[in-house]
Amino acid sequence: xxxxxxxxxxxxxxxxxxxxxxxxxxxxxxxxxxxxxxxxxxxxxxxxxxxxxxxxxxxxxxxxxxxxxxxxxxxxxxxxxxxxxxxxxxxxxxxxxxxxxxxxxxxxxxxxxxxxxxxxxxxxxxxxxxxxxxxxxxxxxxxxxxxxxxxxxxxxxxxxxxxxxxxxxxxxxxxxxxxxxxxxxxxxxxxxxxxxxxxxxxxxxxxxxxxxxxxxxxxxxxxxxxxxxxxxxxxxxxxxxxxxxxxxxxxxxxxxxxxxxxxxxxxxxxxxxxxxxxxxxxxxxxxxxxxxxxxxxxxxxxxxxxxxxxxxxxxxxxxxxxxxxxxxxxxxxxxxxxxxxxxxxxxxxxxxxxxxxxxxxxxxxxxxxxxxxxxxxxxxxxxxxxxxxxxxxxxxxxxxxxxxxxxxxxxxxxxxxxxxxxxxxxxxxxxxxxxxxxxxxxxxxxxx
Numbered sequence: 001x002x003x004x005x006x007x008x009x010x011x012x013x014x015x016x017x018x019x020x021x022x023x024x025x026x027x028x029x030x031x032x033x034x035x036x037x038x039x040x041x042x043x044x045x046x047x048x049x050x051x052x053x054x055x056x057x058x059x060x061x062x063x064x065x066x067x068x069x070x071x072x073x074x075x076x077x078x079x080x081x082x083x084x085x086x087x088x089x090x091x092x093x094x095x096x097x098x099x100x101x102x103x104x105x106x107x108x109x110x111x112x113x114x115x116x117x118x119x120x121x122x123x124x125x126x127x128x129x130x131x132x133x134x135x136x137x138x139x140x141x142x143x144x145x146x147x148x149x150x151x152x153x154x155x156x157x158x159x160x161x162x163x164x165x166x167x168x169x170x171x172x173x174x175x176x177x178x179x180x181x182x183x184x185x186x187x188x189x190x191x192x193x194x195x196x197x198x199x200x201x202x203x204x205x206x207x208x209x210x211x212x213x214x215x216x217x218x219x220x221x222x223x224x225x226x227x228x229x230x231x232x233x234x235x236x237x238x239x240x241x242x243x244x245x246x247x248x249x250x251x252x253x254x255x256x257x258x259x260x261x262x263x264x265x266x267x268x269x270x271x272x273x274x275x276x277x278x279x280x281x282x283x284x285x286x287x288x289x290x291x292x293x294x295x296x297x298x299x300x301x302x303x304x305x306x307x308x309x310x311x312x313x314x315x316x317x318x319x320x321x322x323x324x325x326x327x328x329x330x331x332x333x334x335x336x337x338x339x340x341x342x343x344x345x346x347x348x349x350x351x352x353x354x355x356x357x358x359x360x361x362x363x364x365x366x367x368x369x370x371x372x373x374x375x376x377x378x379x380x381x382x383x384x385x386x387x388x389x390x391x392x393x394x395x396x397x398x399x400x401x402x403x404x405x406x407x408x409x410x411x412x413x414x415x416x417x418x419x420x421x422x423x424x425x426x427x428x429x430x431x432x433x434x435x436x437x438x439x440x441x442x443x444x445x446x447x448x
Contacts, residue, residue, distance in 0.1 A: 019128075019133060022200065026197065028150065029095075029118075033190045034248065035248065037052075038056075040183040044180050047104055047107075048397075050401055051397070056397075058111050060386050061112060062112075062115030064387070079207055080124055081201050085199070086198065087118070088118075091114055095190045096194075126143070147290065151284040151288060155275055157276065157280050158281020162273075166277060179256070229367060232429070237380065238391065240388075244357070244388070247352075249393060254324060255283065259277045286348075294354050306435055309355045313353075316351035317422040317425075323341050323344055324345050324415040325414075327342055327345070403417075
């Protein structure tokens with residue numbers, strides 16, 4: 001190794017560190033409030049399940065318009081780091097206000113504006129990182145810190161609710177009510193992190209805009225979805241992204257209510273000491289399992305077919321909802337704390353994301369030609385984080401209304417619905433997905 005290369009290593013490591021901190025803050029901002037949004041709006045603001053479904057769905061509108069906003073502004077007119085700085089400062093101010101807004105219509109308007117401001121920053125933090133680090137060697141390591149940020153802030157919010165907003169005396173209902181009220185602080189923490197992130201972005205390496213007319217990736221990609229596996233994959237992506245969103249909408253309320261009513265359950269008390277209360281901290285187990293599964297994907301992708309991995313992801317979606325729907329009965333039948341069953345369901349998030357969504361991105365990459373590959377990824381991402389979230393949020397609101405009786409949620413009914421949807425998706429995948437029709441399968445066949 002030459003002296004020139006050795007002299008560059010500290011500089012490269014410092015660049016990775018700077019962008020790793022950026023990723024940490026980027027996802028901590030989001031992870032502070034998203035997991036606890038449903039219980040907060042339902043129990044503090046008293047919004048109806050349908051109204052909360054609309055509140056979640058407007059967040060995806062920003063994801064749909066993000067390519068247009070980012071493409072026209074960050075790619076053509078502003079340095080990326082400056083665009084990120086302005087966006088995060090504005091976003092921090094907006095999300096801070098959500099802690100005190102009581103009107104549903106005003107909350108919806110602020111949420112919509114915030115989603116349009118924040119959503120483009122998700123892709124831009126990727127693009128600015130890729131402009132300054134090695135894609136193959138460094139990007140995965142840098143992006144991992146985004147997941148770490150989500151985990152850290154989730155546990156922090158849980159600990160704040162435990163130590164600052166949990167009465168030492170009171171009924172389970174009174175304890176839960178105090179914890180719900182304390183969730184307003186999550187928006188304030190997110191706002192503070194947003195402003196901090198905005199200021200920090202101005203210190204990042206200069207990344208000037210690229211000149212020239214930008215193609216609309218979404219429209220361009222429509223012509224690339226031609227192979228049978230891709231068509232089936234895109235059709236299945238909508239209901240499965242709905243199930244993905246269903247998990248994020250309802251899990252914290254389900255788990256948080258149990259944590260607040262732990263009573264004499266020593267295991268749940270132990271878990272609360274580690275992850276805090278409110279559900280959001282405990283949900284970070286899902287992100288931990290996600291990191292583990294993604295680390296195994298390169299080995300699994302060699303040993304198993306794409307169809308097998310997709311099926312494993314769909315099974316994980318259904319099994320997770322099964323564990324949630326029948327957690328009390330399962331725990332009683334095997335003689336363990338119900339919290340153990342809930343944790344098992346949360347931990348399946350890694351398989352859900354890794355084996356279906358992540359593998360799906362791999363299939364899109366394999367099934368499209370070089371000239372439209374990026375466009376196809378953009379289109380699939382729009383389906384997953386755009387339309388899927390909108391439909392999933394609206395469905396989650398309607399199902400919650402259907403599963404509510406006398407003001408109390410029937411969780412068996414609530415999680416039973418997506419469980420059966422997952423079963424239907426699994427059957428459709430096994431029947432209609434033809435892995436032999438794909439380009440990758442044809443390529444492997446030609447080599448044999």
